[in-house]
Amino acid sequence: MKILRASEFLTEWRIRNLQSVDLAIDQQVLAILQEVRKNGDAALKAYTKQFDGIDIGSFIVTKEEIDAAYANVSDAFLSSLVQAKQRIATYHAEQKERSWFIQQPKGVMLGQQVTPIERVGVYVPGGKAAYPSTVLMNVIPAKIAGVQHIAITTPPQADGSVNPAVLVAAREAGADIVYKVGGAQAIAALAYGTETIEKVHKITGPGNAYVARAKKWVFGDVGIDMIAGPSEICILADETANPVYVAADLLSQAEHDEQAAAICVTTDKVFADKLAVEVQKQVKQMDRVQIATKSIEDAGRIVVVESVQEAIDVVNEIASEHLQIMVQNPMEILPFIRNAGAIFLGDYSPEALGDYVAGPNHTLPTSGTAVFASPLGVYDFMKKSSIIHYTKEAFEEVADDIIVLAETERLSGHAQSIRVRKGEQK
Amino acid sequence: MKILRASEFLTEWRIRNLQSVDLAIDQQVLAILQEVRKNGDAALKAYTKQFDGIDIGSFIVTKEEIDAAYANVSDAFLSSLVQAKQRIATYHAEQKERSWFIQQPKGVMLGQQVTPIERVGVYVPGGKAAYPSTVLMNVIPAKIAGVQHIAITTPPQADGSVNPAVLVAAREAGADIVYKVGGAQAIAALAYGTETIEKVHKITGPGNAYVARAKKWVFGDVGIDMIAGPSEICILADETANPVYVAADLLSQAEHDEQAAAICVTTDKVFADKLAVEVQKQVKQMDRVQIATKSIEDAGRIVVVESVQEAIDVVNEIASEHLQIMVQNPMEILPFIRNAGAIFLGDYSPEALGDYVAGPNHTLPTSGTAVFASPLGVYDFMKKSSIIHYTKEAFEEVADDIIVLAETERLSGHAQSIRVRKGEQK
Structure with missing residues (x-):
């Protein structure tokens, strides 16, 4: 699994996510x-x-x-x-x-x-x-x-x-x-x-x-609902993270398909090296060894950063479908996260938990679309209608403002629909 | 302005709204x-x-x-x-x-x-x-x-x-x-x-x-946000509605463009006839007389129905961008409305009020898309990330369920990411 610095990684990441037209x-x-x-x-x-x-x-x-x-x-x-x-x-x-x-x-x-x-x-x-x-x-x-x-x-x-x-x-x-x-x-x-x-x-x-x-x-x-692209996991890990868990979680994403991306952002170079070894070891034992190997080769990356702040900036830029935070105090990182489909906190909240039984939806914005999109939810199956009820008195208070704005937009029929109610004819 | 029965109207309406591919x-x-x-x-x-x-x-x-x-x-x-x-x-x-x-x-x-x-x-x-x-x-x-x-x-x-x-x-x-x-x-x-x-x-x-x-x-x-199509107004009117107001509101929509649709659904044939005369009269006085005339000819319709219930069914089927309810007790109709971009209640809530100053957004689902879409709102400029935090104890309670479901889906890497946390190796 390639180990990169943040700037190198982000350059390749930005290109990856754009849709191709076929x-x-x-x-x-x-x-x-x-x-x-x-x-x-x-x-x-x-x-x-x-x-x-x-x-x-x-x-x-x-x-x-x-x-x-x-x-x-x-x-x-x-x-x-x-x-x-x-x-x-x-x-x-x-x-x-x-x-x-x-x-x-x-x-x-x-x-x-x-x-x-x-x-x-x-x-x-x-x-x-x-x-x-x-x-x-x-x-x-x-x-x-x-x-x-x-x-x-x-x-x-x-x-x-x-x-x-x-x-x-x-x-x-x-x-x-x-x-x-x-x-x-x-x-x-x-x-x-x-x-x-x-x-x-x-x-x-x-x-x-x-x-x-x-x-x-x-x-x-x-x-x-959304147009799903290749899916991805990003794991933010510090020196307290368990490389066996992190490797297994990266590979659980990599087995989905060859285009899937599994990324670990870590503040600890020693951890990065241990993780690379562990991934190499675990991938060989997988049922879907070919798919996972290809995915890890093509898009599996360990990104080593200088500080927790840099790690946060990188994960916000990735805007991952799944973001696992495996650091000493994961809850303290949460308020800094701006872009992610789902945020999994701590050692016992692996992606697979969220895929099946945790409760939240597993249909999540992929390929960096978490910068504008949300998980599937009840709100996707409902819609809203605005309600507007004005009385005569309230209407009269704003009638002239409507006429001024409508006429600025050269929509005199709009203005006229106000005038008829004021008892004025144009 | 053509006066039609509901079934005639709905036949032409359903065809109108499909997007054409160019x-x-x-x-x-x-x-x-x-x-x-x-x-x-x-x-x-x-x-x-x-x-x-x-x-x-x-x-x-x-x-x-x-x-x-x-x-x-x-x-x-x-x-x-x-x-x-x-x-x-x-x-x-x-x-x-x-x-x-x-x-x-x-x-x-x-x-x-x-x-x-x-x-x-x-x-x-x-x-x-x-x-x-x-x-x-x-x-x-x-x-x-x-x-x-x-x-x-x-x-x-x-x-x-x-x-x-x-x-x-x-x-x-x-x-x-x-x-x-x-x-x-x-x-x-x-x-x-x-x-x-x-x-x-x-x-x-x-x-x-x-x-x-x-x-x-x-x-x-x-x-x-959305793909806007031709816009429309639908006015549900009974015998108490003022035909001068209703005509002016229909025409305020018709002046937008030749593809705009202005529809009145009414329980009262006498009102329908009065309205047709009033539209004919007012349209001639408009600045945008040509656009409005063409719009009214092509898609302006008065639909006469047998009952308030039928009127409600028809307006729900139309799923209008703008729906004005101009009946004796408009508030009582509100809970029956299932599909509409914005609902304007009573004589003093014309569409033009909502276009400019009432408060709600004027960016609304057009062409019948109110069956699945909502007005533009603050929610369109925000997004959600799911939060999942499980403890070791809670995780152990559901671990076996995750393994069973993952293996049903032949995702054994997912199952493995659970097993490593149980201290089991496969």
């Missing part, structure tokens, strides 16, 4: 979106044949299929899933916003009415692995928000079924329906509707490049 | 983005020459130019602007969110740290008119959020200057810098930075099709 993918995605809008289910079936190799009968997972899924998961899995669900629900319940208003003189009432989004679609990736945690992290906040209809869409496996762990998670979390369709065609179906699949108002959940680009294109016709 | 615009926009990324200020100067017809010296508006602007606006304008600023600030101060945490057994602390976005760019359209209200509605919430650096960018006028009303509004609202550059090139400069223009983390503000598409393309590299 118009070839966009053109394929746009063609799929248009085809699904035009031909609905028939287009979905054709793409499912083409991309998943399956002649699919119905896209809708039946109640019986979900019942059967329970027989195909272990008791340990179900018990751990329920435990995770409860902790996630407890945390997210704290995020529910209330409608509010303020009163002003002369009977004015101003505020915001907060309401759930009515219909939401959640994309759950398929392929070789199953992601029940994705189901929990998307469906639970939507449910708490009060979303009436939550649809999951996920690519079918080679035999036309959906992984049982995903189906069990869907029912436990409270999803209303599961569709067997993946890729850009699934995003098109959720955004525009087909004979079988009902249009939704917002789409959340991770996916491959085609799914991500499809989400970007349908954004505006429907809401989306 | 790859010709996208290709132009992408070329501009790439050119500015590559050549910085030189590219900006070339585009300013090409699109604005100006050989621009410096993009930065000087302190002296802003000082001079004060001499070129009326006292009435300055006084109305300050009045609007105060009301907007008072309202938006209520939106500031706090960091929070909860405690759980065994010393667990979970929460969210809420921090301002550090650097924000605001696009202010130029052209024939000036929009000081756009400046207030974007800069004030950013300021309240605690944004450290707020840059405004706006196209220069034919003589290379910026409209004085915009400059005065910029200083009064607290913007840090104003750049004279417009179009997609301005969005590129804010997103990627040039020699003169510093990169920001989020871009807000309205603009033409090129600006809107540029925002969509840079989204992900920076945050954006």
Whole structure:
């Protein structure tokens, strides 16, 4: 694992995060979106044949299929899933916003009415692995928000079924329906509707490049959560950190994919050297040794800094999806952190804890987007409407100001809508 | 103005709102983005020459130019602007969110740290008119959020200057810098930075099709507020509504542009007929008679419904940017409204009041996007980081659940990061 100074590291980091434009993918995605809008289910079936190799009968997972899924998961899995669900629900319940208003003189009432989004679609990736945690992290906040209809869409496996762990998670979390369709065609179906699949108002959940680009294109016709890029972990460690823990946590990120980045920022050169050795040792024992090795080679970095202050500056610049603070007094660092998706404090708060059971959402802003974006939350499944109630008396007090400002903007129709209420005609 | 039944109206409405894809615009926009990324200020100067017809010296508006602007606006304008600023600030101060945490057994602390976005760019359209209200509605919430650096960018006028009303509004609202550059090139400069223009983390503000598409393309590299489409007003009126007021309010929306939609949903056929006559009469007296006439012809509609319940259903389906409720007891309708950008209650809360001085933001979700989106607010200029602190005791309680879930997802590196802390090696 390369050991660098902060300035060297930041130079390569800034370049890494910019999105690349690949118009070839966009053109394929746009063609799929248009085809699904035009031909609905028939287009979905054709793409499912083409991309998943399956002649699919119905896209809708039946109640019986979900019942059967329970027989195909272990008791340990179900018990751990329920435990995770409860902790996630407890945390997210704290995020529910209330409608509010303020009163002003002369009977004015101003505020915001907060309401759930009515219909939401959640994309759950398929392929070789199953992601029940994705189901929990998307469906639970939507449910708490009060979303009436939550649809999951996920690519079918080679035999036309959906992984049982995903189906069990869907029912436990409270999803209303599961569709067997993946890729850009699934995003098109959720955004525009087909004979079988009902249009939704917002789409959340991770996916491959085609799914991500499809989400970007349908954004505006429907809401989306975020465009996820390669993910990363940053660990701020001092000389008191345990290199065995830090190495294991870096590697837990590195195993995700070859593009993942695992970074340790440390004030201690001796620790940096110990960590490099430990990573080298642990990576060889991993099941996903190839992926993790490539990730560590390409983007795994140990950054040695001169002071705690410099460490804080560097982690704020990285704006990491996951930030672990493993120093003697981690809580004292917290108020200095400005940019991070999730902040994990101390030796016993590893990223994997947050990925599954801690409570907070594991859908976090990646690739430095934590400088402007937030974790997925209940607030992503609600929206606000401003409330404006003025009385005649309050209106008359501001009427002339409105007229002056509207006329500055050459919107005399706006001014006129005020004048008619003052009993003046222009 | 056409009078329709709800079902006829909704059929045409649903088609209207979908975004159209115009790859010709996208290709132009992408070329501009790439050119500015590559050549910085030189590219900006070339585009300013090409699109604005100006050989621009410096993009930065000087302190002296802003000082001079004060001499070129009326006292009435300055006084109305300050009045609007105060009301907007008072309202938006209520939106500031706090960091929070909860405690759980065994010393667990979970929460969210809420921090301002550090650097924000605001696009202010130029052209024939000036929009000081756009400046207030974007800069004030950013300021309240605690944004450290707020840059405004706006196209220069034919003589290379910026409209004085915009400059005065910029200083009064607290913007840090104003750049004279417009179009997609301005969005590129804010997103990627040039020699003169510093990169920001989020871009807000309205603009033409090129600006809107540029925002969509840079989204992900920076945050954006929303993609604004044609705007609309919907007025729910019963037999007690004043047709003179309703007509004036519909026309205040129609004067914006030919694509704007002005809709009245009413339970009273007699009122509908009176309103159509009144619109016909008032439109002829408008300064922008051509724009308003075209807008009313194309998308101005009076929808007659059978009951208050049907009226509510229709306005929820429209999900209007602006919704005025002009019935006998407007406050009683409020809790039934699920989808609207801003809700204006009663005879003395016309849209123009909300556009300028009422307090709430005038940047609202358009084209039916209120089903998933919210008004611009202080929350758009802040972001959240999850906080996770587990103790050893709390960690041990959930360690096995994490291992089970991670292994279900075939992420054994995640499981291993838990095992090393339990003192187990795999």
